[in-house]
Amino acid sequence: MSVIDEFMNEFAREDGFYLGLHQRQFDPVAAERALQILRRVEFGADHGANYRLISILYEAEVQLGIYAYFNRDDQEFNKYNDLIFSEITDRFNSVRTLGETLTARNVGALLECREWRKNDGASEAAIGKLWGVSPMVLPQSYFSFLVLSNGGEGPLPVQPWWFVLDPAEEVIETVQAGRFKEFFPGLFVIGGNGAGQAIAFDLRSDGSCPVVAFDMTNSNFDESVLPIAPDFDTLIEMIGLSGE
Secondary structure, rough: OOOOHHHHHOOOOOHHHHHHHHHOOOOOOHHHHHHHHHOOOOOOHHHHHHHHHHHHHHHHHHHHEEEEEEOOOOOOHHHHHHHHHHHHHHHHHHHHHHHHHHHHHHHHHHOHHHHHHHOOOOOOHHHHHHHHHHHOOOHHHHHHHHHHOOOOOOOOOOOOOEEEEHHHHHHHHHHOOOOOOOOOEEEEEEEEEEOOOOEEOOOOOOOOEEEEEEEEEOOOOHHOOOEEEHHHHHHHHHHHOOOO
């Protein structure tokens, strides 16, 4: 069994640590086992595998947070919570750095031959803050693209035909202000087309982040939401290409 399978098994096995937390039960033996498994988790160059692992880490973090909220005085749990949370944070940081290096190199070469008005790359502080305000794990390629081009604009070969990518700081401000939360729940806005349509990750489907456009004046999802790409990696392949 691979270390990833061992990690996932802690959500499924009868005495699994994260399954126990979900059932509001804390087992220090299971906690120690989960901690040792987590310390063996490593990331590689496969973005797909890394993204799946990040999703699992995120779920582990959620279970820790929920249990901690209801059991603040459990000192033994607090000890393991700190240790495991620290390991999860370290892995988030390591995969972010790895992904930034790999994706920025590939995307940089791609954009050299595309029509894309590029901004300077986002700072590490801005990326970290955006990561923190995101409601779920967003695609690594999105963060990596911002490191290369923190905002920018160019054509798309599909509707809405033009993509204006918001800088990380503007996305953070949009999230914190809750501008779209009431009328467009589940849509995480990352830009627009410059003419009344927003472009966003559609977070309503579990396990995927398709990219969509929507009319900001029409909150009827059936009428307003227009699919652009099944994921951000596919969107990158489309950026800077004209539909003509």
